[in-house]
Amino acid sequence: MIHANSPSKPAENRVVLAHVYTATVAICLGAVFGVLQGLARADAVEAPAWLDYYRMLTAHGVLMALVFTTFFITGLTLFIVYRNIPRPERRLTVAWTGWWMMLLGTAMAAITILSGNATVLYTFYAPLKASPSFYLGATLLVLGTWVVAFEVFENALFYRRNNPGAMLPLPVFMMTATFLMWIIATLGVVAEMLLLIPWSFGWTPGVNVMLTRMFFWYFGHPLVYFWIMGAYVIWYTIIPTRYHGTVFSDGLARLSFLMLLVLSTPVGIHHEFTEPGISSPWKLLHMVMTYGVAIPSFLTAFAIFASFELAAIRAGKRGFVQTVTSLPWNDPFFSGAAYGMLLFILGGFGGMVNASYSMDTLVHNTIWIVGHFHATVGGPVALTFLGATYWLIPRLTGRELWGKSIALWQTRLWFIGMLVMSLSMHYAGLLGAPRRTASVDYAGAAVAQSWEPAMLLAAAGGVILFISICCFATVAIGTLLANEKTHDTTADFAPADPTSETPRAVQHLFRWAIVALVLAVLAYTGPFAELLHSNAYLAPGMRTW
């Protein structure tokens, strides 16, 4: 049973706000690059020479996928930890150190990208070689998250010491699982950086290209679960407070996070299905694991809808229509999360196709993939985080949210824009339109012309999304300027349904983390050995932009 009502403490709020505001700035800047890029690709506008398409694409990818999401999740996590584990004298040095490291890293990477010295996209595939400050900045961003992870673990262990026999509060349990997973996953990117940093300085003559790609995807797929887990913790434990709901089952909620912890990492090779050097059995194994990690999402889908329905039943509502209409659709936080859930249905279906060992060939590196991850990270994750920002800011600043109806329309516009853009991208991808290209003209080839209408529609979706993010910025700035005081700065977390009890086995988080690490190592041993034994060519860096 969790019902934290810990008071708001200004010093704690400041460090959380630093993380959340950085995320807010990142998504606003990222959206500017996003819309320009969508229009340039559809040939609706010309990209200026000083800010070419690929530089904008790199900036958009890094700001959205790495900076916005990471800062929001670290901020949300610290908020959850501080409000659920009150401590009379809390030292905030660690949390601030994490933020400064992440900020410095982001600034280094951003300056390198904007100055045109790291037009390598957010996947930075070797032999494309950026300036060292790009890799150093990205590494610093990751190391900063490790410092935040330390803060989370330290608080979780503090709670355990002081509450012998008690379970970790559910939201804290979830974020601890998330950061344990994150530590295991980011070992991959750190390993990759150990190859790329000396190489970018010119200290080593070459890198094994396939090895860097394997390390990247060892990290790259759990990265998406890092985002998703940030959204799930909100759906499970905070959103129910908006409709007087409960957590459907505390045990199953913990079980789904344990499964995400264990199964998120040994799946990355499904991003490399069409690559040489990795043999079929390992590709098949990673496919099976990828389908396995769908199970906690099935559990989550059931739990969320069951929570909706139980709350409706308690309020005397009956049937589908009454359940749906009883939900607080006029609350921007709920609206953002709920529309995000709807987008995730599209994202989930597409993911099943991408994870398929054989069907992936039809969609690999087409714009279908871009449609897919905009229906996952751009939909459920971003929209839930934007909605949650409306909930967090009053609780962190003591200011009443200004422009609630603008906020509400922001979430609706984002849903519409993302649906239009993502579906158009899925469709064009099925027709063969490639991703990551400044133009799909191809000298007027017939098949390329069949992609044009979908590209224009995708750009229109991008414009709607941009209008949405302008609404978001208006609300955020308006709230700070209007400066209306609110006294409701406590944060409630949903209690578990009284009928549910939690088995011991799902409470041993740190033990399960060891299982996760072992599984990750096992799943990658084969591909790693194959790539090391191959007569690998060590590629010198190239700058082709």
Place this chain on the structure above:
Amino acid sequence: MHVHRYERVWMAFGFAILILFMATIFVAAFVDNINPPSGSQTIDPTKVGSTPPFDHPGLHRNADGSYDAYYVAHVFAFAPARLTIPRGSTVTFYVTSSDVVHGFEIAQTDVNFMVIPGWVNSAVHRFTRPGTYLLVCNEYCGIGHQDMYGAIEVK
């Protein structure tokens, strides 16, 4: 732990779907031999121009009537840029890169794979429909990436 009856039904349904998906994929892989490209042959990218058969990229006819097509991907073009294939023929594409990572996608076919420097990757396709197929690089390779394409004429 008590698990609600509806949830058990839902999970059984979810598991069944996953098992069905995987079964179809395993049957396709082991019975029909449908596997994604996983080339295992290595090559020195700096010597692609002097390594047979990539020193003469293009179409080679095999004794059994099928064809092998050898391609070199480099910034920002494919060699050969154009290829003419007789209708109804089965072609195995062998592709390598002499510089960075590229993609090799023949739009609206199932030929679609990564081209990694140091490796030869390949895929087979039977061309039954006449016309001009568009070959595109679908992995970002640099400032001229959007100009990296070719044509395959089937007649």
